[in-house]
Amino acid sequence: MRHLRFYFDPISPYAALAFARLPEVLEGLNVVVDYVPVLFAGFLKAHGHKGPAEIPGKRSWTYRQVLWEAHRLGLPLQLPVHHPFNPLALLRLCWAAAPAGRTPSRWVVEQVFRHVWEGGGDPLDPQRLQALQTLLAPPLDPSSDEVKSRLRQATDAAVAAGLFGVPTVLVEGELFWGLDGLPLLSAWLRGDPWFQQGGWEQAARLPVGQARPGS
Template sequence: MRHLRFYFDPISPYAALAFARLPEALAGLGVTVDYVPVLFAGFLKAHGHKGPAEIPAKRDWTYRQVLWEAHRLGLPLQLPRHHPFNPLPLLRLCWATAPEGMTPSRWAVEQVFRHVWEGGGDPLDPQRLQALQTHLAPALDPTAEVVKQRLRQATDDAVAAGLFGVPTVVVDGQLFWGLDGLALLAAYLRGDPWFQGPDWADAARLPIGQARPGS
């Protein structure tokens, strides 16, 4: 049985949509999945990127496009009251639900995504956060240093493995990024012969013709 790791940050609507679509993409493939919460802002810092919401026109397009995708896919996604927001409380809560040496359950991750992307509420409203914690991990402390360290370590490990965005699925050391990467992932897992041809490997060897100064 092949093993996948699904890296996500609940700040990402694409991660929420990909999470919802993942079971369909993997149907009949006999795989297991670890759900790994990571800090997307850590990726941006490591790679010197701006987030989509930091570029005004891209921010507008992102919200329109994810709302269309939710409509097209029949998924109940609504924008939260404000975005972006600080996802650290939610990421830490995810890790607080996971026993030592394990990652959060799909059920726990689903509750966090629904908290953010269904109903149009404020993801950081103290009462809503407390209700979510009571629902998920009433006896655990998401602010404990061990929980914070698990999140830091997962994010650092992901950057070291080459991840640059969320959602990303990793299998066999290969990275499949984004909602639209699920079709590619499914084809790879089903043994599509295209992956044995030159295109997959050669794409990473394309020479750089010109780089921006300072990049």
């Protein structure tokens, strides 16, 4: 049995769509999946990046493209009333609902994604957040130091493992990033012979031709 780790932040619509598609992508495979909530903003800080919603042209393209992808895939997705937003309350709620020493269940993660990406509501509306917390009934206080530490440690460990965005699936040291990385993940897990032809390794060793000053 192969062990996969699905890293996500509910702020990402691509993570929401990838989460919904993952069971189909993994159908017939002998795998187990851990769902790992991480702070995407921590990745941006670590790598000196801007998020897609922080770049005006990319912002509008991102929302249009994810709405199209949801339509194409037949998945329910509506934009929230504002985006981006601070996802800390939702991330901490995920970790508060996780059993000791484990990651949150798929059901918990599904409720959090639905809270953000279905219905077009405000993800941070206090009444909606309280209703979500009541539904999840977490054994820990989401504002506790233990929960905050779980989130911080998970984010730091993800950065150390080489992650730079969400969603990312980590399996046997290999990273598969993004919604459009899921077909690649499926092919890798199913032993597609392309991976034995050298291109996968060669791509990681391509020399840098020129770097921007200060990069």
